[in-house]
Amino acid sequence: MVFSVLSVYSQQTAGKMVSADLIVFGGTVVTMDSSGTIIENGAIAIKDGKILAIGESNEILRKYRSRNKINATGKVVIPGLINTHTHIPMVLFRGIADDMDLQEWLTKYIFPAEAKNVDENFVRIGTRLGLAELIKGGVTTYCDMYYFEDAIAEETAKAGVRAVLGETLIDFPAPDNKTFADALKYTENFIKKWKNHPLIVPAVAPHAPYTVSQEHLLEAKKLADKYDVPLVIHLAEAETETKFIKEKHNGLTPVRYVESIGFFNQKTIAAHVIQVDEEEIEILKKNNVGVAHNPQSNMKLAAGIAPIPTMLKYGLRLGLGTDGAASNNDLNLWEEMDTAAKIHKVFTKDPKAASAQQIFAMATIGGARALHLENLIGSLEVGKRADIVILDFDSIHQTPMYNIYSHLVYATKANDVNTVIIEGKIVMLQRRLLTLNENAIKKEANLYKQKIMKSLGLKP
Secondary structure, three states: OOOOOOOOOOOOHHHHHOOOOOOEEEEEEEEEOOOOEEEEEEEEEOOOEEEEEEEEEEHHHHHOOOOOEEEEEOEEEEEEEEEEEOOOHHHHHHHOOOOOHHHHHHHHHHHHHHHHHHHHHHHHHHHHHHHHHHHOOEEEEEEEEEOHHHHHHHHHHHHHEEEEEEEEEOOOOOOOOHHHHHHHHHHHOOOOOOOOOOOOOEEEEEEEOOOOOOHHHHHHHHHHHHOOEEEEEEEOOOOHHHHHHHHHHHOOHHHHHHHHHOOOOOOEEEEEEEOOOHHHHHHHHHHOOOOEEEEHHHHHHOOOOOOHHHHHHHEEEEEOOOOOHOOOOOHHHHHHHHHHHHHHHHHOOOOOOHHHHHHHHHHHHHHHHHOOOOOOOOOOOOOEEEOOOOOOOOOOOHOOOOOHHHHHHHOOOOOHHEEEEEOOEEEEOOOOOOOOOOOHHHHHHHHHHHHHHHHHHOOO
């Protein structure tokens, strides 16, 4: 199939050329490789979901042929963005409870709303809505922890999106599993079903040290180790958590506590990590922990500001996340980049803290490292999976352009995302979703609004 926007290229020497499934050419390619290579008038050849070749357009087009080409002239081509922490179905709770601290938000609103509304249908509809938002914002990989995670995996795979997905384990009855033992069994079956899938990485996701007992944390870790899958957890996310853990565990902070019980494995992904000192950052580094920084959610809940400049100094596996849309209130990683770059300048009183290039790295190759997937995604390099985003770069708010990283972090918006490719397949072309029905998704989501409001006694 040749899309209408694809440019025709002479193939008179096709017999001597290497066949590709898709070629993207003509754009400014920001590779995010270890050398920070940027290729003006660059091109990428894609075959079997992988990057077959990357270089200058004239070179790639001379050596590789494809019936399918995307002319990205005047545009910027980047690795797909990586959202390292979400609860994707919670887009259906967007704006339901705002302007309160974490514990009040959770116990008075979110947990009751989940108890009354979350079932498999809720999760599927919310996942579709969230996936549409992620794709339209240029996110090609996300990390999730929620309930009915098998349904999330099915919807995600169907939409052609890459994800690390963890079934939430928690020490009270959840919408899908009423006991921890049931949830653990569900998780094991989930892992067996999805392990080695080309897009889905199954994970084990104990909710947090304050909602999961020591015994159950270690059971979760044992399961993750058994199948060599990631271990996803909220960690050190608020003062209330630190106070609770200290009171219960002989003065230990959350990071010191989970280390003391031997919780960390080599694929741990910790969300938030706000309440930490330099010694604890060293602990995270030693244990190869990936950290998901969620600046806007942390700000909105007044949870605090993670010491990102220090984490960068120590070379932690550091990515960016949005958290769930109930506490953000969107899945827009461009806003997270802009916020992260600015908030740490204010907090440290240092305008050089968290540079635009460092922050863009956190949204791409840093996010891949945080998810322990840097060998597969996060940069545009030969052999990596072809997760690619093409950005319009001729809008008023991007004119003129002097420094590409400055524009990517401080000026680019989600609406500038033109085309999204995941695993070599086009999932959005010129802002049109190809694997999801946007109108049907919005209709289903709006129907759920009335049900949720009624269940909580809220007035329209």
